[in-house]
Amino acid sequence: MLSLLAETKYHKHVKAFLENNTDYRYIEELGVGSYGVAYLIEHSGSHKKYVLKRMKAKHRSKEKLRQKFNLEIQLLKEIGLLNTPSVISQGEIENIPFYIMDFIEGQTFEQAIFRDGNTFSLDQSLSITKQLLEYVVILHNKGIVHRDLRIPNILFKDDQLYIIDFGLASYIDKNIQSEVIDNPKRAQNHISDLYFIGHFLLFLLYSTYTPTIKKERSWQQELQLPEPVVHYIERLLLLGEPFSSAEEALSLMPLEYASSTR
Incomplete structure (x- = not known):
């Protein structure tokens, strides 16, 4: 009180x-x-x-x-x-x-999905994530990691992405070893942003998902994605071999499933 x-x-x-x-x-x-x-x-x-x-x-x-x-x-x-x-x-x-x-007068992806009911196809989701990764690469090259790339903090306006709320951002610590990171969300290197981007991509993909059975299943089972896309998201979420950098994550995106524009 x-x-x-x-x-x-x-x-x-x-x-x-x-x-x-x-x-x-x-x-x-x-x-x-x-x-x-x-x-x-x-x-x-x-x-x-x-x-x-x-x-x-x-x-x-x-x-x-x-x-x-x-x-x-x-x-x-x-x-x-x-x-x-x-x-x-x-x-x-x-x-x-x-x-x-x-003031960036855009719409957050949280608003787009949960308030307005917008949906994003696989190719749209990958194209949007590619744009986000391109920006994150620039950010990391400046020595900065955002550490809070959630759907309320990513906006879009006129097909352009914007990132807000740098309250948890920090300078990148190049001495951190990926294998000893306990909490990827708070890691002071590329792992944090890539981990959040993995969840961001899943939010986009789930926007088109309608449950067909009551039993809860893993996202791999529910979304029925192409195997290269599943493998890619698993690497972002540290369920597979982590990417060594945002540049690598960008270069290895399975873009054969994404259109060049939204």
């Missing part, structure tokens, strides 16, 4: 800060994560929309989390690609760090 009251209090601080110190106006709260809160705001002159993200109030005295929040800002600045939001400005509101970034 105290935590909720603290966050409600800081909502008011954010609104007051925008009104009294900036050319932006508050529109609405976009979402709350483990470490931060995001708001949709609008520039009063251009009427262009942006996102203000702040650290949660309850974390303001935790130096490690403050460092992590500042790392997120630093990484976004270093990435500098059209597929990710650009940082516009940063600062503090009542001792809470925040930054303002571009």
Whole structure:
């Protein structure tokens, strides 16, 4: 309850800060994560929309989390690609760090699948995953791993993919050995992003699946995919030999089952 009251209090601080110190106006709260809160705001002159993200109030005295929040800002600045939001400005509101970034007015794959009921065929799913991998290769070449490539964090607009929420991103640790990774989701190397991409691809493929029996089966049994596709996904999910890099995963995609465009 105290935590909720603290966050409600800081909502008011954010609104007051925008009104009294900036050319932006508050529109609405976009979402709350483990470490931060995001708001949709609008520039009063251009009427262009942006996102203000702040650290949660309850974390303001935790130096490690403050460092992590500042790392997120630093990484976004270093990435500098059209597929990710650009940082516009940063600062503090009542001792809470925040930054303002571009608002990408796209649709997440979570919304597309679960809210709007969109479906993705095998060839579409592979083509979309190829585009995602192409971006991830660029990201890894910049020495950065996202570590949270879930369907709420991947958007599409005009057939172009965008990646948001770099709150768990980190620099790549080249000294990590794949065989000793306990939790692939949190690995600070390519394994993490490829593991998430494997699950992302499965979400796309399951969008066309309708159960025919009540008994739950493995995805290999339920989806009835071509053997090369099954083998490829198993490697992404560490059920087979792991890929040595995102470049290798991209080069070995079974694209004979994918069209060149969505």
